[in-house]
Amino acid sequence: MATPVFKMTAPLAGKLIVVAAVFSVAFANDAAQVDVLTKEVVALPGQSVNLLCRVSYSINFCQFSFPGITTLSNIYETENAYSNNIKYHGSGFSNGECGISIEKVDESNNGEFKCIVSPKKGERFMDPGVISVIIAKAPQRPILSPTVAGSYQIGDILQTGCIVRDGRPRANISWTLDDVPFIDGVQQLRTSESGSDLITVSQNISRRLSTTDAGSTLKCIVEHIALRPQDSVATAQINVEFKPLPQEDPLRIYGIKIGETAQINVTIYSNPLPKIDWIVDNDLVSDSSYDGSGRFHSAPMTPLGKATYNATLTISPVEREDTEKTFILKARNIRGETIYNIKISTLEEPEGVDFGAGGIVGIVIAVIFLLVIVFLLIFAKATNRWCFGDRVEHRGKPRSAGESSDTESTNEGPHARGKSAKVKNEENPESKESTPMTRQSIIPKSFNLKSLLPGGSKNKDKVGQIESGVTLDPKVEEEKPLQSKINPTEIVYAELSLGPTTVQENKPQHDRTEYAEIVYKKQPIENQMETKDVQSAESK
Template sequence: QNVDITPREAVRRIGDELSVLCKVPYPIDSCRMTVGTTSYRLIPDNLQGDVVYAGQGLKAGECGALIKNIKEEWNGNITCVLPPPSGSIELVGTMRLLVARAPGVPILNSPQQPSFMDGDKFVAQCVVPNGRPAAKITWFLGSEELLHGVHQPVVTSEPGSDLQTISQNVSRTLTDEDDAKKLVCRAEHEALEKPMEVTRQLHVQYPPKRQESGPITIFGLKLGAEGRLNVTVRANPKPNAEWSVGDQVLIAPRQAGEITALEPLLLGNGYYNVTLILARITKEDVDRTYYLRVDNGLGREEFAVRISTMDEPAGVELDTGAIVGIVVAVLILLVAVFLAVFAFATDRWCFAGRSHRTDIPDGADSEAPLPPHDDIKGSENPSHDHGDYISNGDTKHPEKKPDTAV
């Protein structure tokens, strides 16, 4: 006979409560439960103490306990002892209680170099020591959880200790998008009020990268007014800027006459604003193409920039109602085409009578002409003139009768 015990395993913090139920399919007259090193005789009417009876009664075969104010020393097995249905050998059921113990501070192991290059392989390890049970590790890069490149965790413990240390690796090919982001190892545990974190700021160097392809046109400038040619570029480290205006080459920062090339301005997250100022725009300026070259030692990017006194063309934007209308119209068109094809194939509706089929007796000439329409429909047309016919050779002509005087 087996004892049904629930739960089989539980994790509780110090001071929490736990309900354990042992059950057999026959009435019992006694119930004992061992918690830690102490054996408790549980009586349904005695509800005093930290371990008291809980259940539907001994007659229902239930030996349950409500364990209050869990203590550190209660970590381990909890055993219930019930009398057998016959004989003298008592029945025993056992469950495992893990009294949660908070782990130590997480440790982040990673390469010691201060910065990395675009395309470098990066490996880091997070270790959360001495928890009961093992902590749970979650990786983040910036505000996004890392799901790819996360290895299986490894749980170890010292001989003779039930405390567990968990470690987990993460590997990643770094890109410019990873620059200035924080790599976060977050440790969660039942004994912690809030997660613990350890972080490392990533610094990734990469050549200048343009934000849009092809030539750049700056709209909305006015003749006779100041004009600013702004180009946004992403780079780390900071790029140098060189403008070519006709025969002039301006390495920022520099001013030549009415043209000023400003030093690249950091906008944040590796974005720089590269600006050329024209003090007074002329028609010649509008007709000219300006060339910008940015270089930070890791690579270079070149831009062709033009200016326009016209307003920037508005993009075609459709609201939700217009999109729904287009979809409905397309569906109606498809249904109409389907119905037309169906009617044509089955000689229905406006295609009825498109062809005529006549049953031809076996052995008849399949190329014989169809009978005249009047011969087919004559019996159905009461207004048809059935006059006498005069035979002339093979042709019959209706005989005209003389008018009769009245």
């Protein structure tokens, strides 16, 4: 068979070269790699260390290079693989593991260890695995620089730093103030290396001082595997000076009992220690002394820690007049003087109300809710909305046919207040045409307003003006009876104001108002003129 011949053009040759390169890279990437379990090991001198390299296939040999030694050393799967101090470590060459175990490390073992294993058949050696072994060396003791010495005043800025020199590996720094972690004002950690592999670290802090810092202990704490605890801390005490701090004026002491011995204790915040004087009834009672009467004694100042002191005045015995006095305490130091006024009382100390954060938040929410409700009510009232809009609509709604003015009031005993009566125009069934009514003809002949009043015709109360403007006249009784059927839309409302039926000297008078509905039918213009002529003739 003839061998096929391929004619390769220049572009095709270029493509094949590229493909070959890609396959070569892929093959290299798929090759086995030395796996290092731990890339860095930190140990103290005298400790044991295990170093292990591993591949995915069985190996024929294992070699290691040690720090400072350029030659390779063969490691065998025997009890004494390299020396009495170094032995093989791993599960065997068949499992692809190459490792060593150093029984006791020292300074000579500080550095890089490299492991090399046999390659697969037909392949090249892999790059060696690298393991860094750090033999720890303790740094120097930390120091504070600049030193926290001397005295400060309130508002001064404290600036200092902590330096830890020549450690291996690098040390870490943390700060505390009175054993509480100090974070604010801490700057970034800085490192520097000398000619060797030893590392120096430093860190600065700054803080604005207040009265609470007086007497506080600042600590720089170093963390390092080789540093002893007693050598890992640098401390300094902060000295903030201030005059005795003022307090509530006056200070009140409760629970004093008349006739018994009592003590007035006042806590004073001051740095340095203040000197005190008590003044009682213009008498000076110095520290550790009595007054002229011997009833008042000033005890020595008692330190309570961190610029806090207690001043005590003993009263033996307490007299009633003492509860009306004002005891004066003067405390002074190099920064100034403060005067305290003290009152004593035989009452028990009142209990304060502590709402707490949750209670305060609840109160604020309730107040805001109340303000929103008040605002909505004012807004609704001003814009005639909601319930206020219904009232306006009701007031502006015209009266319906037959609706009476005012509602009937409830009865109050035998004499009812606010009675209402309706007088209707009734049509004459025998007549086909209804007679037009005048303003005076709306009240029938047989109708008597006094009959509606309590007491009948014997009541002498006067009838007031009717809302419609019609004046009741005695001649109205001579008119004809009202027709039986009246158009409901032609009802006129009237109000009768009555005076009291009887007068009693010992009982208050009660005004009574009675209501009646007067029917008025609008008449043509011609009939109105005739009615006016009749009225004028009758008046003559």
